[in-house]
Amino acid sequence: MKVVNNNVYIYSSDIYSYMFCPRQIFMKLKYGPIRTPAMANGSAMHKFIEHKATEGEIPSHISKLKEAVNISNSIDAVIQSVERYYMQYEVMPNVFLIGKPDYIGAYRGNVIITERKPYRDRLLTGELMQVASYALLAHAETGLDYNKITCYIDKYDRETGEIIKREHVIITEKLIDELLLIINDIVHHLKNNSMPDKGTMCEYCPYKEMCD
Ligand code: SF4
Numbered sequence: 001m002k003v004v005n006n007n008v009y010i011y012s013s014d015i016y017s018y019m020f021c022p023r024q025i026f027m028k029l030k031y032g033p034i035r036t037p038a039m040a041n042g043s044a045m046h047k048f049i050e051h052k053a054t055e056g057e058i059p060s061h062i063s064k065l066k067e068a069v070n071i072s073n074s075i076d077a078v079i080q081s082v083e084r085y086y087m088q089y090e091v092m093p094n095v096f097l098i099g100k101p102d103y104i105g106a107y108r109g110n111v112i113i114t115e116r117k118p119y120r121d122r123l124l125t126g127e128l129m130q131v132a133s134y135a136l137l138a139h140a141e142t143g144l145d146y147n148k149i150t151c152y153i154d155k156y157d158r159e160t161g162e163i164i165k166r167e168h169v170i171i172t173e174k175l176i177d178e179l180l181l182i183i184n185d186i187v188h189h190l191k192n193n194s195m196p197d198k199g200t201m202c203e204y205c206p207y208k209e210m211c212d
Pocket residue numbers: 021022023024027197198199200201202203205206207208209211
């Protein structure tokens with residue numbers, strides 16, 4: 001998450017982290033990002049967007065996704081996968097949600113989104129909300145109903161990288177409403193400079209030393 005020229009940029013990965021600890025997202029904003037090796041993966045995309053945002057240039061792109069959906073409808077096949085494709089949407093005035101799923105493509109007029117996560121025996125709320133944020137972005141970009149946005153979470157083995165299980169996440173209006181409440185909460189704390197509640201996973205938190 002970053003604030004530039006009164007614009008707030010919230011990444012889909014922030015939504016994931018928020019479900020473990022709302023305070024961590026606040027600390028990230030207050031003290032700046034502290035990257036652990038595990039957080040390094042998404043940093044290149046974040047840096048690029050932050051650079052553009054700092055220059056007052058909101059990242060923009062041609063909507064390849066909408067194009068892909070339209071073409072896939074007519075030829076009834078997988079026609080395009082969009083690698084390293086980030087989406088953004090102004091969810092409320094001056095608040096931008098930005099996300100880049102691991103895979104996004106089109107099939108028979110539907111959008112297909114897949115996110116990879118390390119295997120656990122259950123689906124985490126943070127994983128669910130992160131994928132919901134991608135669905136919201138794809139909906140905003142293509143205008144498709146949520147029942148035409150199919151989302152998967154591929155759980156992989158940490159040692160081998162092999163996909164062990166595929167979870168199908170059903171995107172409902174209720175889930176999207178919950179996501180919007182989370183975004184509202186983040187913005188509320190930010191604007192009021194109020195420290196959110198403590199969360200979990202403190203052992204791995206880069207802000208551990210600063211959190212009393
Ligand atoms: S140390 Fe724990 S409570 Fe504090 S920000 Fe990190 S995860 Fe949250």
